[in-house]
Amino acid sequence: MIRDPETQALLEEGVRRFVQEALVPREDEVAETDRIPADIVAQMKEIGLFGLSLPEEYGGLGVTMEEEVRIAFELGQTSPAFRSLIGTNNGIGAMGIYLDGTDEQKQAYLPSLASGDLIGSFALTEPEAGSDAGALKTTAVRDGDHYILNGTKRFITNAPEAGLFTVMARTDPGIKGAAGISAFIVEAGTPGLSLGKIDKKMGQKGAHTCDVIFEDCKVPAANLIGNREGVGFKTAMKVLDKGRLHIAAVAIGAAKRMLRDALGFAMNRKQFGQPISDFQLVQGMLADSKTEIYAAECMVIDAARKRDEGKDVSIEASCAKYFSTEMCGRVADRAVQIHGGSGYVSDYAIERFYRDVRLFRLYEGTSQVQQVIIARGLIRGAAI
Template identity: 60%
Template sequence: MALDNESFDILLATVQRFVRERLIPAENHLEEHDEVPPAIVDEMKAMGLFGLTVPEEYGGIGLSVAQEVKVNFELGRTAPAFRSVFGTNIGIGSQGILMDGTPEQKAQYLPRVASGELVMSFALTEPDAGSDAASLKTTARPDGDHYVLNGTKRYITNAPRAGAFTLMARTGGPGAAGVSAFIVPADLPGITLGKKDRKMGQRGTMTCDVILENVRVPAANIIGGVAGRGFKTAMKVLDRGRLNISAVACGIAQRVLDESVRYARERRQFGKPLADFQLIQAMLADSQAELRAGWALVQDVARRFDAKPPHVSDPEVSMLVSCAKLFCTEMAGRVADRGVQVHGGAGYINEYPVERFYRDVRLLRLYEGASQIQQIVIARELTRHD
């Protein structure tokens, strides 16, 4: 699945212009009002951004992973909240249906996802089960041709906007084999949302708890129609999501570096531009070298991801995805820190973009698998005995 090169070049140029002319100028509104303007959301839908990864047969654009990471690099150049509006939708929210859903489930949900009519969220994390997804406690008890769900999901991105959740619940015994993936419409009786989380950064993004109390979900809403496969679905979904977070991290690092270079050229100290001081040059050079290394890694892993059989887990590719997620998100944190340092006192002031990105980028090392989880995945594959 991929868009032809000519069409993709046009799409990428359109996204670059949209980021430059519409999203970056709206960053101050986002910071002040903690919301993405509805007019911008409508423009995203009209551009097809809600269907970037949905196959053309379901009304989407059908990007390959190698193409998707390039789009996400460009979107990383602006506040993360803009991408968050549709990023979960085309990523971890709907990828489970695309990868493992039945033909009926794909036909029912994916066209609505692609149009932006349906926003989907990924509900895996719980108060006592974050990276340890196999220990989740939300239960799904069979009751005739339905399951009754009880539990709480935490930090669910886009939950206040969601029309449905890809939700993991325990249908069987302990461990990964007892987890199933459900499509859960957000308007079912028994679903309530917690208050919107107040976060360190990423203004304009929406996360909150999703509370399920005796929620009746049709058995037909199990993704793929077979119970007990939810953990495998979640891991496949997270592989693609982690690679795209890596691309976003590179895009953010590029924006911070651009802002830092501009400031270093314009700001004068001791009679000359900051950019003429070698210690400033060293910070800029380190950021450029790490950014280029990270972006090269992301593109290489994306090509390998596309080369493997579609929707099939490959331990080596998963390990490489974790390499990208680990390196790029940690790298973006270092670049953001240097960006603040280059700006000096101004870097601590909210009106400068580097202060905002310094806060925003911190989350990248935590969600969709913290850095320590990526280290475990990498080491496990390196030491695996066949």
């Protein structure tokens, strides 16, 4: 749902200019230094990118799901690290508090998350609990007015920069699976919380992940999200439905950028006395990429509109995330092929994008997890 088409058009154009004029020229710098420059972070704060999806009452822009994915189409057209830094504040790092937190929790944390003064992080995955999130082993034991947390979280996005962690932990060891899991707000610097070394990844330089370790970490009971035990997994799933649509849109943005670069290269690169864009086999790769991008874009916008209407979009969100991220991988492969040998060297952005976009098919639920969600949803529906 777009509330005001004119305002939305201005917002998208502003983000598009920011991406092209401020972010794209700094991509190589981010790749070389593995960090986002402080002046870029300041600009992202100034234009409100950290609070895109957070409500206006907490200092955010309060965009709808459709408005958000259309903005993500633009943000995706540069190095994913830029989007990753703001992504947790607009998604998994803040949405749990917004959706299920108490009024006091919302007032305490959402304004700082919306401004970007506080970076949020979502700590769910563990060494032995990734796709099977219900198997997590981190524990939270009630001790008076506190909970004592113990366990290790793995591959946690923005953990090195985070000032706040939304942590999933098991409060009832007697309940197997998801029902015994609760969600907590844990501030950076809390005694007993420590970070592992920053992961060295295949791609996405500038976007950092690391282990988050809890050793007798004492968290106030008031930081139990919603003041309710046993509903943390439900909170996580609510957050992930929204996050999957966002990641799908980012993947579409990246695919648009890669196709644009491949098209420009094909029109300028000459072989046999003519641009390679004249060759039908190259044209086929360009056409397939455009067709799949268009299909993914339509799918994401449709799912976003349904979510804005208040409909359950668990299946649609998984369909969109699955198709869009797999599509992005295919476009990346074709773009490297069109570039030929030039696509394998770092002089061209496609070499970096080829590595960067591989992660899209893994986080917010792997492609295989999306297949399971879709199939189980169909089976449930048929059984009613």
